[in-house]
Amino acid sequence: MLKNDILLRTLRGEETERPPVWMMRQAGRYLPDYMKLKAQYDFFTRIQTPELAAAITLQPIDQVGVDAAIIFSDILVIPQALGLEVLMEEGKGPLLPKTIQNKNDIDALDGQNVEEKLSYVLSAISLTKEELNSRVPLIGFAGAPWTILCYMVEGKGSKSFDKAKQFCFTQPELAHQLLQKITDTTIDYLKAQVKAGADLVQVFDSWSGMLSPVDFSIFAQPYLLQIASALSPVAPVILFPKGSWYALPELSKSSASAIGIDWAIDPQLARKMAGTNMVLQGNFDPVKLLLPIPELRKQVKKMIEDFGVSNYIANLGHGILPHIPVDHARAFVEAVKEYELVRS
Amino acid sequence: MLKNDILLRTLRGEETERPPVWMMRQAGRYLPDYMKLKAQYDFFTRIQTPELAAAITLQPIDQVGVDAAIIFSDILVIPQALGLEVLMEEGKGPLLPKTIQNKNDIDALDGQNVEEKLSYVLSAISLTKEELNSRVPLIGFAGAPWTILCYMVEGKGSKSFDKAKQFCFTQPELAHQLLQKITDTTIDYLKAQVKAGADLVQVFDSWSGMLSPVDFSIFAQPYLLQIASALSPVAPVILFPKGSWYALPELSKSSASAIGIDWAIDPQLARKMAGTNMVLQGNFDPVKLLLPIPELRKQVKKMIEDFGVSNYIANLGHGILPHIPVDHARAFVEAVKEYELVRS
Numbered sequence: 001m002l003k004n005d006i007l008l009r010t011l012r013g014e015e016t017e018r019p020p021v022w023m024m025r026q027a028g029r030y031l032p033d034y035m036k037l038k039a040q041y042d043f044f045t046r047i048q049t050p051e052l053a054a055a056i057t058l059q060p061i062d063q064v065g066v067d068a069a070i071i072f073s074d075i076l077v078i079p080q081a082l083g084l085e086v087l088m089e090e091g092k093g094p095l096l097p098k099t100i101q102n103k104n105d106i107d108a109l110d111g112q113n114v115e116e117k118l119s120y121v122l123s124a125i126s127l128t129k130e131e132l133n134s135r136v137p138l139i140g141f142a143g144a145p146w147t148i149l150c151y152m153v154e155g156k157g158s159k160s161f162d163k164a165k166q167f168c169f170t171q172p173e174l175a176h177q178l179l180q181k182i183t184d185t186t187i188d189y190l191k192a193q194v195k196a197g198a199d200l201v202q203v204f205d206s207w208s209g210m211l212s213p214v215d216f217s218i219f220a221q222p223y224l225l226q227i228a229s230a231l232s233p234v235a236p237v238i239l240f241p242k243g244s245w246y247a248l249p250e251l252s253k254s255s256a257s258a259i260g261i262d263w264a265i266d267p268q269l270a271r272k273m274a275g276t277n278m279v280l281q282g283n284f285d286p287v288k289l290l291l292p293i294p295e296l297r298k299q300v301k302k303m304i305e306d307f308g309v310s311n312y313i314a315n316l317g318h319g320i321l322p323h324i325p326v327d328h329a330r331a332f333v334e335a336v337k338e339y340e341l342v343r344s
Numbered sequence: 345m346l347k348n349d350i351l352l353r354t355l356r357g358e359e360t361e362r363p364p365v366w367m368m369r370q371a372g373r374y375l376p377d378y379m380k381l382k383a384q385y386d387f388f389t390r391i392q393t394p395e396l397a398a399a400i401t402l403q404p405i406d407q408v409g410v411d412a413a414i415i416f417s418d419i420l421v422i423p424q425a426l427g428l429e430v431l432m433e434e435g436k437g438p439l440l441p442k443t444i445q446n447k448n449d450i451d452a453l454d455g456q457n458v459e460e461k462l463s464y465v466l467s468a469i470s471l472t473k474e475e476l477n478s479r480v481p482l483i484g485f486a487g488a489p490w491t492i493l494c495y496m497v498e499g500k501g502s503k504s505f506d507k508a509k510q511f512c513f514t515q516p517e518l519a520h521q522l523l524q525k526i527t528d529t530t531i532d533y534l535k536a537q538v539k540a541g542a543d544l545v546q547v548f549d550s551w552s553g554m555l556s557p558v559d560f561s562i563f564a565q566p567y568l569l570q571i572a573s574a575l576s577p578v579a580p581v582i583l584f585p586k587g588s589w590y591a592l593p594e595l596s597k598s599s600a601s602a603i604g605i606d607w608a609i610d611p612q613l614a615r616k617m618a619g620t621n622m623v624l625q626g627n628f629d630p631v632k633l634l635l636p637i638p639e640l641r642k643q644v645k646k647m648i649e650d651f652g653v654s655n656y657i658a659n660l661g662h663g664i665l666p667h668i669p670v671d672h673a674r675a676f677v678e679a680v681k682e683y684e685l686v687r688s
Contacts, residue, residue: 160662162630162631162665165629165631166634169631169632169634169635170634170635170636209608211608212607212610213608213609213610246608263556264553264555264556265557269590285509285556285559286506287510287513288513290510290513291514292514318504321506
């Protein structure tokens with residue numbers, strides 16, 4: 001039994017006394033204790049050493065007071081598990097020296113034995129669960145197939161992922177083969193995370209907003225739905241298709257338990273598009289955490305009122321930024337936690 | 345009298361036999377003749393030499409057959425006219441060594457005599473008009489105040505313009521001072537472009553989609569509306585707030601003649617949000633120009649049908665990409681021009 005299960009109750013559609021709250025990238029670069037570990041250990045050491053990953057995952061629980069932990073890891077472990085090399089230069093983002101361009105490249109990807117290949121994530125999850133000692137639930141995660149394809153084809157970050165789109169638009173059959181291979185591996189991986197102790201999972205489609213509504217329905221949505229269907233019998237699923245506000249009506253019919261949204265859509269319109277029953281998660285602009293704390297608290301309160309207290313998880317609309325003062329992150333969390341008091 | 349005035353007739357709200365068509369960045373890097381000039385002359389020489397700017401502006405009229413010319417220039421001439429240094433490294437994007445951070449920086453900006461400071465653009469417009477010889481109308485343009493603020497505060501391109509947003513959110517009074525100064529100068533500049541011969545103007549808010557609907561209504565929209573009001577008595581105005589689909593209902597009440605949209609919104613929904621009377625412009629995904637030509641033509645036809653032939657300007661949803669084959673650009677334009685034949 002979890003001591004704080006407000007996130008799980010919300011995901012089950014129960015009425016709660018206030019919205020649960022966590023922050024994307026809450027375990028990371030704005031926390032001084034994280035920066036100390038970052039100075040000592042390189043990126044892959046941090047995510048591949050269960051003791052380090054668990055310690056980093058726990059930091060925001062103790063220091064910021066969020067209602068859930070999210071395992072410290074990276075979405076690019078899937079391309080690695082499929083056999084691609086992923087380099088990570090600090091401050092420069094990921095680099096995949098060998099990208100996917102043709103059928104041979106796709107056939108060469110080996111999606112077998114993901115539990116073994118990514119056993120370090122599963123160990124980190126088990127260890128974190130132990131150290132959490134039932135305080136809050138633990139979120140597992142993976143990148144969405146479209147977003148993973150973006151990196152596998154483009155080889156690095158991009159403003160608009162034109163090469164990935166070109167690959168999909170001009171070779172749709174190959175694109176679907178690749179997306180299906182990523183999807184199958186991701187489903188195995190997320191199920192293994194749940195078996196290792198993750199209480200729920202989130203799927204990050206960080207670049208889905210680069211696609212038009214029609215192309216989202218072709219290259220992103222079917223694979224998100226497959227993952228939601230496969231995982232929902234074992235754990236609640238949150239889908240976060242950043243920038244794809246237009247998909248809210250369709251995704252709200254899926255077996256996902258919640259949909260994450262970014263700040264480019266008004267909460268009231270999002271609620272209208274998603275219907276009253278789907279749980280929504282978001283959507284504070286991460287830059288707004290820099291507001292003076294009284295103003296920050298006021299805007300958090302307004303956000304909750306705009307979404308409505310029910311069927312809502314307070315979060316940012318994207319990851320927290322490196323230069324956010326810890327007390328501002330804490331003020332965000334506290335403003336949500338105090339909301340029930342404000343109401344009465 | 346223009347020989348081809350279909351764009352102007354559409355902007356006046358008249359029924360036309362087919363939609364007019366042009367492409368953002370149509371004068372540029374996908375054209376071999378442009379690349380020859382680029383190899384010979386650096387960026388500022390190209391935009392500051394009226395003969396070169398005019399020659400580049402004319403290339404797509406002759407080679408691709410668009411219904412309008414758009415003067416070859418850059419939105420960052422406004423920061424330059426205000427007194428900031430702008431460096432342009434080929435392939436690297438703009439760099440402003442001295443950025444705007446405080447009140448002194450803003451007070452030091454000198455928005456006077458923009459006609460004199462940017463006389464080279466006005467000369468390029470006059471020369472282009474002469475050489476166009478009334479074949480098609482000439483579009484003048486400027487960056488929107490929010491987008492110009494982004495570069496002036498951030499100093500370079502960015503994935504999310506967090507520093508610019510931080511400046512606006514934490515020092516809103518200063519932000520409005522800066523936005524007003526940019527707006528005043530931009531209005532002078534666009535009026536001078538019309539006097540020099542521009543038949544209409546487009547305002548590019550390339551980064552407005554980084555703002556939430558509420559913040560767009562505070563930091564972007566009021567200045568777009570000021571520009572539309574000031575210019576509409578002398579020339580039709582097209583507003584292009586990229587990514588800000590949510591602003592369609594409000595902007596449709598403005599004195600602008602058309603609103604440009606990108607591909608992240610379905611044409612039918614855009615039409616519903618804008619109402620039947622506002623002219624819409626867009627929104628082909630530039631990557632789709634790489635489709636095989638028969639498929640490309642099919643998707644252009646579908647786009648026109650989704651927008652409806654009336655009150656519509658066919659265009660891309662953003663600038664054309666460097667690696668688009670010229671015959672694909674031409675196929676896009678021809679597919680629109682032949683639409684009237686397809687209809688009958």
